[in-house]
Amino acid sequence: MKLKTPSTRGWIVAGATAGIAVALQYVLPLEHHGGWWESIPAWWAVFGGVGCAVIVLVSKWLGKVFLQKPENWYE
Amino acid sequence: MSSRRFSMRPLHWIVLGLFVAALGVAMPRIAAFTSSTGSVASSAWAADPDPVPHDDPPAAAHDKAGDSHGNAGDSHGNAGDSHGDTSAAHGDADGSHGDGHGDGHGDGHGDGHVGLAVFEKPAPVNSDGVVPPAILMILGALLVAALPKLLRGPVAVLVPAITLWYVMTRLEPGMLVTFDFLDYTLHVARVDRLSIIFAMIFSLISTIGGVYALHNGDRRQQVSALFYAAGALGVTFAGDYFTLYAFWELMAVASTMLFWTRERPDSLAAGNRYILVHLAGGTLLLAGILLHLGNTGSILFEHFDPGTGGTAAWLILLGMAVNAAIPPLGAWLPDAYPKATITGAIFCSALTTKTAVYALIRGFYGWEILVPAGVIMALYGVVYAVLANDVRELLAYHIISQVGYMVAGVGLGTELAVNGAVAHAVCHILYKSVLFMGAGAVIHTTGREQLKDLGGFVSRQKLIFALYMIGAFSISGFPLFNGFVSKSMVTAAAHEVHQNWVFMGLMLASVGTFLHTGLKLPYNVWFGEDKGIQPTKAPLNMVVALATAGFFCTLLGVRPGLLYQYLPFAVHWEPYTAAHLVEMIQILLFTFFAFYLFIPKLGGSSSISMDTDAIYRKSQPVFRALFVTAVGAFFDTVQEKSIALAEVVKRWVGDPTDALPGALPRVATDEAGYDEDRNRRPLGVSLTLTMVVLLVLAVWVLVAAR
Numbered sequence: 206m207k208l209k210t211p212s213t214r215g216w217i218v219a220g221a222t223a224g225i226a227v228a229l230q231y232v233l234p235l236e237h238h239g240g241w242w243e244s245i246p247a248w249w250a251v252f253g254g255v256g257c258a259v260i261v262l263v264s265k266w267l268g269k270v271f272l273q274k275p276e277n278w279y280e
Numbered sequence: 281m282s283s284r285r286f287s288m289r290p291l292h293w294i295v296l297g298l299f300v301a302a303l304g305v306a307m308p309r310i311a312a313f314t315s316s317t318g319s320v321a322s323s324a325w326a327a328d329p330d331p332v333p334h335d336d337p338p339a340a341a342h343d344k345a346g347d348s349h350g351n352a353g354d355s356h357g358n359a360g361d362s363h364g365d366t367s368a369a370h371g372d373a374d375g376s377h378g379d380g381h382g383d384g385h386g387d388g389h390g391d392g393h394v395g396l397a398v399f400e401k402p403a404p405v406n407s408d409g410v411v412p413p414a415i416l417m418i419l420g421a422l423l424v425a426a427l428p429k430l431l432r433g434p435v436a437v438l439v440p441a442i443t444l445w446y447v448m449t450r451l452e453p454g455m456l457v458t459f460d461f462l463d464y465t466l467h468v469a470r471v472d473r474l475s476i477i478f479a480m481i482f483s484l485i486s487t488i489g490g491v492y493a494l495h496n497g498d499r500r501q502q503v504s505a506l507f508y509a510a511g512a513l514g515v516t517f518a519g520d521y522f523t524l525y526a527f528w529e530l531m532a533v534a535s536t537m538l539f540w541t542r543e544r545p546d547s548l549a550a551g552n553r554y555i556l557v558h559l560a561g562g563t564l565l566l567a568g569i570l571l572h573l574g575n576t577g578s579i580l581f582e583h584f585d586p587g588t589g590g591t592a593a594w595l596i597l598l599g600m601a602v603n604a605a606i607p608p609l610g611a612w613l614p615d616a617y618p619k620a621t622i623t624g625a626i627f628c629s630a631l632t633t634k635t636a637v638y639a640l641i642r643g644f645y646g647w648e649i650l651v652p653a654g655v656i657m658a659l660y661g662v663v664y665a666v667l668a669n670d671v672r673e674l675l676a677y678h679i680i681s682q683v684g685y686m687v688a689g690v691g692l693g694t695e696l697a698v699n700g701a702v703a704h705a706v707c708h709i710l711y712k713s714v715l716f717m718g719a720g721a722v723i724h725t726t727g728r729e730q731l732k733d734l735g736g737f738v739s740r741q742k743l744i745f746a747l748y749m750i751g752a753f754s755i756s757g758f759p760l761f762n763g764f765v766s767k768s769m770v771t772a773a774a775h776e777v778h779q780n781w782v783f784m785g786l787m788l789a790s791v792g793t794f795l796h797t798g799l800k801l802p803y804n805v806w807f808g809e810d811k812g813i814q815p816t817k818a819p820l821n822m823v824v825a826l827a828t829a830g831f832f833c834t835l836l837g838v839r840p841g842l843l844y845q846y847l848p849f850a851v852h853w854e855p856y857t858a859a860h861l862v863e864m865i866q867i868l869l870f871t872f873f874a875f876y877l878f879i880p881k882l883g884g885s886s887s888i889s890m891d892t893d894a895i896y897r898k899s900q901p902v903f904r905a906l907f908v909t910a911v912g913a914f915f916d917t918v919q920e921k922s923i924a925l926a927e928v929v930k931r932w933v934g935d936p937t938d939a940l941p942g943a944l945p946r947v948a949t950d951e952a953g954y955d956e957d958r959n960r961r962p963l964g965v966s967l968t969l970t971m972v973v974l975l976v977l978a979v980w981v982l983v984a985a986r
Binding site: 219222223226227229230233234235240241247248249250251252253254255256257258259260261263264265267268271272273274275276278279 | 662788861865869871873
């Protein structure tokens with residue numbers, strides 16, 4: 206499946222939403238966890254995006270080298 | 281691909297709308313929070329400035345963990361009120377658990393440590409006339425078995441509904457129903473706050489499951505489902521190990537019927553594997569119980585102090601771990617659940633693993649090994665869900681992932697963690713039933729269950745899709761949905777005791793949860809390439825059941841107090857804080873963006889994923905050769921040799937006259953050519969032989985007698 210770029214409107218919506226989500230962190234008066242990660246800007250945004258990528262890539266890699274078998278593997 | 285750009289837009293707006301609504305709901309609470317910053321405490325997102333009122337004083341509300349905690353009761357009353365205050369002590373339990381986490385984290389938490397929770401034994405309450413809820417359910421199952429088709433469906437809904445009413449109105453902590461059996465007194469119904477909340481959710485989901493199955497008149501499934509629910513309730517109220525074991529096995533047998541009754545070859549085979557694994561798990565449990573009985577003389581089902589209990593405790597833990605689907609013992613779950621009947625899968629997804637979680641809380645909270653086990657589970661399910669191609673297999677792997685949160689909570693063992701495990705079990709049962717019901721409706725209306733065969737028909741199934749998404753938002757922890765108020769309790773509990781790697785592991789798993797159940801599955805089922813699928817209309821009862829469960833998911837999301845009031849410990853924790861909201865919004869949004877990039881990698885494919893069930897499935901030919909073919913061949917050989925030997929012996933011990941010169945060949949009396957005069961042996965020869973033998977014997981006796 207070929208990846209298709211979103212329309213201009215799609216990009217604007219995505220960018221604005223992402224911007225608001227990150228900006229909220231600095232606009233709202235937040236209590237603090239006390240974790241080391243709080244010093245990293247937009248930590249949870251990075252965590253969500255990179256985490257998702259890591260999950261997909263690592264799982265796919267594991268599937269390729271080890272876990273995925275043909276459908277009739279047990280027959 | 282043009283359909284994708286069009287199709288993603290509604291989802292986009294739904295997500296945005298929900299975030300905005302969540303912020304609106306949360307703003308007053310945020311304002312209240314920021315105006316009382318003096319009360320900010322050490323739990324991850326804040327102690328609740330306005331905790332949910334808790335009617336029962338803790339001292340009267342809970343079963344005690346064991347004799348060693350007996351003296352902790354006094355301090356517990358204080359701890360409940362000052363949970364956020366990290367100097368709160370929990371009696372002698374601190375020594376065994378809290379110290380491990382307390383030191384070396386100068387990160388602004390103040391700090392001391394948060395100790396192991398202490399379940400207090402409720403004061404005894406008059407239990408005359410109390411019927412164990414499992415008995416109600418069993419009687420209902422027998423009734424349903426006898427009824428005609430028209431009545432079976434409605435009664436199968438009424439029975440769990442009545443049981444729910446009975447649990448909520450007639451049972452109260454402190455009740456105890458006993459039954460004398462052989463030399464033992466069985467505690468067939470021990471009622472406390474922990475058992476009541478689990479019984480409530482089991483009864484509720486059985487009622488909803490009954491509605492979902494109304495169109496299905498299969499007597500075997502209806503009766504099995506009720507027996508299965510009876511087993512779950514029996515385990516929930518079991519105060520002794522014999523009762524526990526009996527209902528544990530009832531669950532295993534009754535649930536197996538929900539696979540076999542699908543009557544497809546793969547379902548029959550999966551059911552066979554399922555029952556064998558569960559019987560093996562049950563055997564571990566029984567071995568532990570008997571060993572425990574031998575060691576202590578007690579059959580009462582009580583908490584094992586962490587690190588004590590020896591082999592018996594470990595065997596019991598292993599038996600329970602099989603049902604909780606803790607890897608590597610949990611491959612039975614994604615193996616079997618996708619092959620259950622459409623309606624049976626709802627009961628499966630709700631009952632087996634959650635009764636195991638209940639049993640783990642009761643027996644093993646605070647066992648630290650459960651913490652890494654839970655995190656591994658949470659991530660393990662996520663990895664496999666990426667690879668899953670079957671709709672319900674993906675959901676099944678996410679049961680493992682979600683139960684991981686509960687298992688980790690049990691292992692952490694603090695009040696917040698145990699509350700989180702219980703709350704998440706309740707929420708999980710609700711949203712997972714929505715997901716399985718949605719997936720079931722797709723299978724029912726399209727006849728397809730592989731992601732690669734589905735796609736592009738959202739415009740023809742909007743309602744089912746919308747209801748499914750309630751479950752997807754809930755499991756993903758969207759604000760306003762129940763996962764948001766329960767999952768975060770466990771992660772906050774991990775943070776509270778400074779287990780940051782646990783916290784991060786579970787947060788990563790929640791990214792994967794949204795990725796799969798919230799994005800990958802709905803995208804591949806309803807969006808993506810249009811495969812020209814024309815779904816039939818889903819039965820009304822299916823839609824009603826979906827909507828009911830979805831209603832409860834949302835209700836608990838917006839009114840978490842309704843759930844918190846039933847938790848075993850007083851709740852001093854507030855999910856709707858600014859920090860938590862911002863955190864989840866960022867995680868969910870950016871997961872969504874990353875998903876958008878990875879759509880091509882997340883389609884269905886023609887493959888299966890190897891799990892630990894490969895050990896017994898692939899080795900099946902070896903075991904068959906060893907225990908069936910080899911044993912059969914051995915017996916065949918023995919039989920052959922025995923017959924050959926008998927032939928030889930017969931030749932030697934047969935009628936000696938055959939060997940005489942001139943003996944005629946033997947001919948049977950009914951054979952042609954038999955002549956009485958020619959073929960019958962002369963009587964004289966036999967008499968002579970007999971007399972000779974007698975003479976020899978007589979001589980020998982005389983000689984011997986001398």
